[in-house]
Amino acid sequence: MREENCGGEIRKAASCQACIWFGRYEIKEILGVGGTGKVYLAKDIRLERLVAVKILEQVTEQFKEEVGVLRRQNLRMLPMVYDAWIEENKTGVIVMEYVEGQNLREYLALHEQISERQIYAWGLQLGEFLDRLHGENPKILYRDLKIENIIVQPDKTLRLVDVGAAVSLEAEQMRRNKRVGTFGYAAPEQWSGKAVDERTDIYGLGAVLYAVLEGEEKLKNLVASENISEYGRGHTGMMRVVKRCLKREREERYATATAFLADWCRYKNEGRGKAFFIKAEGMLRYGFLYGAVYVLWYREESACLAWRFMAGYLLLKGAVWIYGMRNKKWQQEKSVWCRGG
Secondary structure (H helix, E strand, C coil), X not given: CEEEEECCEEEEECCCCCCEECCCEEEEEEEEECCCEEEEEXXXXXXXXXXXXXXXXXXXXXXHHHHHHHCCCCCCCCCCEEEXXXXXXXXXXXXXXXXXXXXXXXXXXHCCCCCHHXXXXXXXXXHHHHHHHHXXXXXXXXXXXXXXXXXXXXXXXXXXXXXXXXXXXXXXXXXXXXXXXXXXXXXXXXXXXXCCCXXXXXXXXXXXXXXXXXXXHHHHHHHHHCCCCCCCCCCHHHHHHHHHHCCCCHHHCXXXXXXXXXXXXXXXXXXHHHHHHHHHHHHHHHHHXXXXXXXXXXXXXXXXXXXXXXXXXXXXXXHHXXXXXXXXXXXXXXXXXXXXX
16 A cells, blocks of 8 residues: 555655656655654656655644754755755645665664774764764753664664654653653663653763664664673673663763763773773783793793793783773772763
8 A cells, every 4th residue: 555645735645657746756665664653765757856755644833843943954864855845735745855874774684793993983973973962052862772763874884863752851851651662772760751851861862872882683682681780792891881861860871962972982982091901901911822832842941932922921811900900090090070060
């Protein structure tokens, strides 16, 4: 079953040989189905370009919120809105930029291993987007950050394509006791219909990054059991940041996206230092073993060389230990921007 437009009305049709809606948009295929409507890929026959046409079956105040967010040109991760209106039958229509690529769920299914460099870049992009979104006047909350709403473009940069749950903080505070979001990605206070703020989006950011690192199924299982693990396959610094985003008590999360970004950048610097120690330790270990085997095999006066290798190896292990202790101390000394408030 497909849909066609006749005289401004959208209706079901068994066949549609010339699916041109509103006298301008040639419908190609359906891109997605949500709780309030559908999104179609279409060709704008006047301007000869592909667009995404979102049809909302019932227009509410959220329709105005969504269009308002899409009109903000400084939020470059969002698609541009070209047109928006309400039909006589109260159907809402939004025509916006078509973002080429795969959603992050599909991308992860095809790419089992994502490099830490790529994950770091994605965390940076999403953190900067939330920082801009929360810095709007009035402040805007995204409320539904999940891998299904994120498009990976051919150059591997991210775009967000669904802002149907986005709302200004002022408007959200007037709409309490309404569950919004997706299980696994929605913060506990959001899933239970309680008041939300910027830290609710921080939780969603952590959930997305955890799904990239460990898998969506593991994320949802751990959320259900209320047992988010501290470390996983990823870099320990990276997982530490993600774990803080996923704290059940929002006072324990990052207070702002700016705070998240500051810690995310610290992870990068920490990773460089730790990588150096790991590589150096590995090289010295093999050097020591080679020296020891050489002495035992030839029984020559090369014991001095072997002892030097051993001393160097022990010194390096000591440096790694000191580095770890200093890093642990830094974690305990939380600065003002790290505290939830």
